[in-house]
Amino acid sequence: xxxxxxxxxxxxxxxxxxVDLGERGYPIVIGRGLLSxxxxxxxxxxxxxxxIVSNExxxxxxxxxxxxxxxxxxxxQVILPDGECYKDLATLNRIFDAxxxxxxxxxxxxxxxxxxxxxxxxxxxxxxxxxxxxxIQVPTTLLAQVDSSVGGKTGVNHPAGKNMIGAFHQPRxxxxxxxxxxxxxxxxxxxxxxxxxxxxxxxxxxxxDWLEDRVPALRALEPAALATAIARSCQNKARIVAAxxxxxxxxxxxxxxxxxxxxxxxxxxxxxxxxxxAVGTGLVMAAQLSARLGWLEATAVxxxxxxxxxxxxxxxxxxxxxxxxxxxxxxxDKKVQAGRLRLVLLKGIGEAVLTADVDPALLRASxxxxxxxxx
Amino acid sequence: xxxxxxxxxxxxxxxxxxVDLGERGYPIVIGRGLLSxxxxxxxxxxxxxxxIVSNExxxxxxxxxxxxxxxxxxxxQVILPDGECYKDLATLNRIFDAxxxxxxxxxxxxxxxxxxxxxxxxxxxxxxxxxxxxxIQVPTTLLAQVDSSVGGKTGVNHPAGKNMIGAFHQPRxxxxxxxxxxxxxxxxxxxxxxxxxxxxxxxxxxxxDWLEDRVPALRALEPAALATAIARSCQNKARIVAAxxxxxxxxxxxxxxxxxxxxxxxxxxxxxxxxxxAVGTGLVMAAQLSARLGWLEATAVxxxxxxxxxxxxxxxxxxxxxxxxxxxxxxxDKKVQAGRLRLVLLKGIGEAVLTADVDPALLRASxxxxxxxxx
Numbered sequence: 082x083x084x085x086x087x088x089x090x091x092x093x094x095x096x097x098x099x100v101d102l103g104e105r106g107y108p109i110v111i112g113r114g115l116l117s118x119x120x121x122x123x124x125x126x127x128x129x130x131x132x133i134v135s136n137e138x139x140x141x142x143x144x145x146x147x148x149x150x151x152x153x154x155x156x157x158q159v160i161l162p163d164g165e166c167y168k169d170l171a172t173l174n175r176i177f178d179a180x181x182x183x184x185x186x187x188x189x190x191x192x193x194x195x196x197x198x199x200x201x202x203x204x205x206x207x208x209x210x211x212x213x214x215x216x217i218q219v220p221t222t223l224l225a226q227v228d229s230s231v232g233g234k235t236g237v238n239h240p241a242g243k244n245m246i247g248a249f250h251q252p253r254x255x256x257x258x259x260x261x262x263x264x265x266x267x268x269x270x271x272x273x274x275x276x277x278x279x280x281x282x283x284x285x286x287x288x289x290d291w292l293e294d295r296v297p298a299l300r301a302l303e304p305a306a307l308a309t310a311i312a313r314s315c316q317n318k319a320r321i322v323a324a325x326x327x328x329x330x331x332x333x334x335x336x337x338x339x340x341x342x343x344x345x346x347x348x349x350x351x352x353x354x355x356x357x358x359a360v361g362t363g364l365v366m367a368a369q370l371s372a373r374l375g376w377l378e379a380t381a382v383x384x385x386x387x388x389x390x391x392x393x394x395x396x397x398x399x400x401x402x403x404x405x406x407x408x409x410x411x412x413x414d415k416k417v418q419a420g421r422l423r424l425v426l427l428k429g430i431g432e433a434v435l436t437a438d439v440d441p442a443l444l445r446a447s448x449x450x451x452x453x454x455x456x
Numbered sequence: 457x458x459x460x461x462x463x464x465x466x467x468x469x470x471x472x473x474x475v476d477l478g479e480r481g482y483p484i485v486i487g488r489g490l491l492s493x494x495x496x497x498x499x500x501x502x503x504x505x506x507x508i509v510s511n512e513x514x515x516x517x518x519x520x521x522x523x524x525x526x527x528x529x530x531x532x533q534v535i536l537p538d539g540e541c542y543k544d545l546a547t548l549n550r551i552f553d554a555x556x557x558x559x560x561x562x563x564x565x566x567x568x569x570x571x572x573x574x575x576x577x578x579x580x581x582x583x584x585x586x587x588x589x590x591x592i593q594v595p596t597t598l599l600a601q602v603d604s605s606v607g608g609k610t611g612v613n614h615p616a617g618k619n620m621i622g623a624f625h626q627p628r629x630x631x632x633x634x635x636x637x638x639x640x641x642x643x644x645x646x647x648x649x650x651x652x653x654x655x656x657x658x659x660x661x662x663x664x665d666w667l668e669d670r671v672p673a674l675r676a677l678e679p680a681a682l683a684t685a686i687a688r689s690c691q692n693k694a695r696i697v698a699a700x701x702x703x704x705x706x707x708x709x710x711x712x713x714x715x716x717x718x719x720x721x722x723x724x725x726x727x728x729x730x731x732x733x734a735v736g737t738g739l740v741m742a743a744q745l746s747a748r749l750g751w752l753e754a755t756a757v758x759x760x761x762x763x764x765x766x767x768x769x770x771x772x773x774x775x776x777x778x779x780x781x782x783x784x785x786x787x788x789d790k791k792v793q794a795g796r797l798r799l800v801l802l803k804g805i806g807e808a809v810l811t812a813d814v815d816p817a818l819l820r821a822s823x824x825x826x827x828x829x830x831x
Contacts, residue, residue, distance in 0.1 A: 174545055
């Protein structure tokens with residue numbers, strides 16, 4: 082995959098990318114103050130009614146601004162409890178309850194206002210309600226703005242595995258208002274940066290280099306840096322998704338750090354580690370295993386660990402999980418095909434590869450060293 | 457839509473139709489004794505593992521035969537309770553539980569062995585498990601063989617409405633073994649015939665005429681008659697679905713009788729009336745309303761009522777529902793667009809039309825007359 086080229090200098094305050102998926106393609110609009118701008122929604126709402134799906138944390142902060150932007154439509158809303166632990170079939174059903182109670186037909190557009198959990202659940206509800214209604218993502222966390230809003234993956238967790246139940250359902254549009262990051266807890270901002278770093282690692286070395294300088298500016302919410310990082314991440318994800326919408330091949334690269342990360346999240350109980358924290362550590366672990374295979378220089382591993390740490394993210398896995406439990410948790414992951422554990426590893430910074438060749442003994446040793454802090 | 461032409465004379469014992477949906481196209485194989493024939497499955501199973509989804513009624517009768525046909529694969533199974541009342545998210549989750557407990561990956565093929573409820577639930581589970589795995593329909597009721605197995609509609613009910621939660625997900629193949637009908641209760645055979653009659657009414661007058669003669673043979677399970685009726689129904693449905701996979705227009709014609717039927721099912725409590733019984737009465741009610749609009753001759757209404765009755769189906773709606781409740785139930789139905797009730801009615805036998813022009817007062821009067829038996 083060819084790189085995106087050097088990072089441009091200053092970027093416009095409002096940017097628009099188009100995700101090229103043929104008739105399911107859609108725009109991502111990024112900028113400050115989009116939330117209450119009617120022009121962001123008008124072209125994408127189908128019919129006269131919208132159902133806003135949000136949570137108890139985000140709604141008090143941003144629901145009124147969004148309602149102002151949607152004033153031209155008949156507005157319904159459902160406010161869910163906040164947290165990954167509510168990303169389940171029972172909470173999903175509350176969206177269906179609300180839609181049916183309000184007699185919403187197929188011409189109702191769902192609007193997801195919140196982070197990745199809200200986006201995944203509202204998107205899955207939109208995929209399933211009457212077998213499919215339109216939806217718009219309005220992500221309010223950095224993680225959701227750079228990652229969850231792109232790619233059409235929607236779904237809920239099962240006690241036995243994260244995102245095990247879901248659908249591919251593309252939004253009509255993604256409206257990413259960077260002003261909403263002002264109220265995001267620092268820990269969640271860091272979690273979002275894990276996915277930003279991931280894009281540099283997978284296939285964009287200029288972006289990785291840029292991040293080594295700009296992480297402090299991002300953590301300080303400097304507008305131009307944020308817009309650049311979000312747009313560049315979305316561009317990276319969009320071109321991978323566009324090339325492979327149904328996750329047959331290249332798209333699997335997006336799982337860099339995620340097999341380890343999912344195991345951390347599931348093994349410690351969802352919600353203990355934030356998803357992005359687990360991914361941050363997972364990126365380091367993927368780099369360490371890559372080095373153990375002789376694919377990556379020790380200096381590269383050190384740079385990756387340093388960048389992840391500079392984002393305010395953990396770089397060492399929990400010691401509470403036995404190595405047997407690790408392998409067990411990684412084996413339920415969706416990367417298993419025909420019983421073989423497939424992993425995304427690194428042949429260099431900006432060069433991720435999918436492999437099915439990992440010796441379980443080597444994997445076990447790498448995990449143990451990472452836990453001991455000796456890798 | 458052009459008709460299919462005259463009904464052919466004797467048909468081959470094993471027939472194959474191809475549903476033309478491009479890369480999502482699939483074959484429907486119809487015949488006696490297919491259940492345990494490995495050749496029916498081998499080309500369509502992806503990977504080495506299958507998960508059979510069946511229920512407590514069907515499994516004791518046919519699970520062993522199916523397992524014999526699938527002997528080349530690693531077989532898992534999950535047996536659900538039987539009945540429309542279990543077509544819900546909680547029972548669906550038991551399929552996910554089983555898949556995760558057995559560590560099934562994305563290369564597992566789900567096999568639905570049972571009637572429409574099992575097919576809809578297993579198909580929806582296949583649509584959602586890890587965002588989509590392959591599945592094969594092995595329908596064991598006439599209703600499922602002629603209707604539920606074609607069209608890719610999958611889903612579950614919500615207390616506020618039937619099939620409100622679901623997905624479009626096409627099977628890899630449909631294997632319809634007519635020998636399984638030998639154990640089908642007469643009442644369910646009749647329910648299946650309601651959908652058969654529906655195809656004649658929508659767009660196939662020669663088939664309607666043929667049915668007026670052949671219903672006794674079908675109720676006596678005469679093999680050639682069954683094969684002809686199933687194949688012809690599937691052909692009718694397949695050509696409508698192929699023309700309109702996502703239900704934008706023509707496909708809505710398949711709902712002939714169903715708006716009324718859904719109201720009967722929901723209003724009396726799911727499971728009191730069989731789906732096909734409600735549809736049978738719904739066909740008569742659609743004909744009656746069409747006559748009230750001046751679109752259909754009284755003689756045609758009489759022929760339709762007589763054919764439905766000859767199938768062993770009810771032709772008169774329950775008197776327990778008030779007319780307000782009827783309209784309320786019909787308004788939740790998926791046929792509502794922009795607040796207008798869209799209905800499928802008849803301009804003749806073999807000529808169904810979708811209309812949004814029905815005066816609610818006329819509809820109310822027609823329902824009242826049908827309830828009173830004076831229509």
